Amino acid sequence: MELFLNATSPYARMVRIVVLEMDLAEAVTLRWCDPWGDESALLEANPAGRIPALVTEEGTTLSESLLIATYLNALGQSETVIPSGRLNEVLHLAGLGQSLMDAAFTTVISRKHHGKGVDDSVLGRRRWRAMQRILERLESELNESQVSPAVTLGDISIAVALDYLAFRLPELDWASSHPQLQAWHRLITGEESFQQTVFE
Ligand SMILES: N[C@@H](CCC(=O)N[C@@H](CS)C(=O)NCC(=O)O)C(=O)O
Structure with a gap:
């Protein structure tokens, strides 16, 4: 492939x-x-x-x-990242991660093409509000005790979206205002698969 x-x-x-x-x-x-x-x-x-x-x-x-x-x-031959017994939960988290990624990526690309002022447009503000709401939701739903040894697609999607925020929109500083989420993220991103694929 x-x-x-x-x-x-x-x-x-x-x-x-x-x-x-x-x-x-x-x-x-x-x-x-x-x-x-x-x-x-x-x-x-x-x-x-x-x-x-x-x-x-x-x-x-x-x-x-x-x-x-x-x-x-x-x-795959090994453990699945979409375990059927946890389908609801995994798809719920994967959707939140993907939505966070979409809002962050569109913000970055819009800035690149139209300048930072685009953040103040109707759509720009809407994206910022969406990111804030998703972060608040994740802060209320995730903490260290939920990290299981087998990482799921939901975990991957959210942790990558958070890393992308830190990489491209560091001024948002999501980590300092979301301590439970930060602790969750630290555990997940300790995995070898995350270490091997850091943004460059
Ligand atoms: N919804 C798509 C989004 C993919 C996407 O937007 N990829 C970006 C890179 S981060 C891209 O290739 N952009 C080039 C373009 O839009 O022309 C997915 O989940 O795969």
Whole structure:
């Protein structure tokens, strides 16, 4: 299989961590690319021109990080990142993580193209409010005692989104205002799969 990715995409990092957690690293060739460069190989794999994109052993092209994660989860030999007995909880958390990622990533890209003033636009403010609300929700739902040895897609999605906030929007300083979440995040990101994939 081939996975198109770069070192700064939170969506791609989430999938990469799933690859590692599912013991699939040897089955996946990493295809480093610039999603903004319209490279033909990436456009072939995903006409939307976005990463992550996965080409399966059969040559099927998959896009969208959560769908790729679902596919990899079904392939793996080891413990699953979407345990069926915890489906509600895992999908609930994965959705919150993805929403946080979306709001953060759109903020970063909007700033890049329209300047920081875009944060004060109607949509910019809406995104900031969404991020604050999601962080408050996570602070109320997660703490150290909920960390189980087998990391799930929900854990991965949220922890990567939080790392992305610290990486690209450090002024938000989510950690100091959300102490329980910070403690949860510290435990999750101690995993080898997180250490191997830090944002660069
Ligand atoms: N919903 C998509 C979002 C993917 C996405 O936006 N990826 C960014 C990189 S972080 C990208 O490739 N952007 C290039 C573009 O939008 O043209 C997913 O979950 O995979």
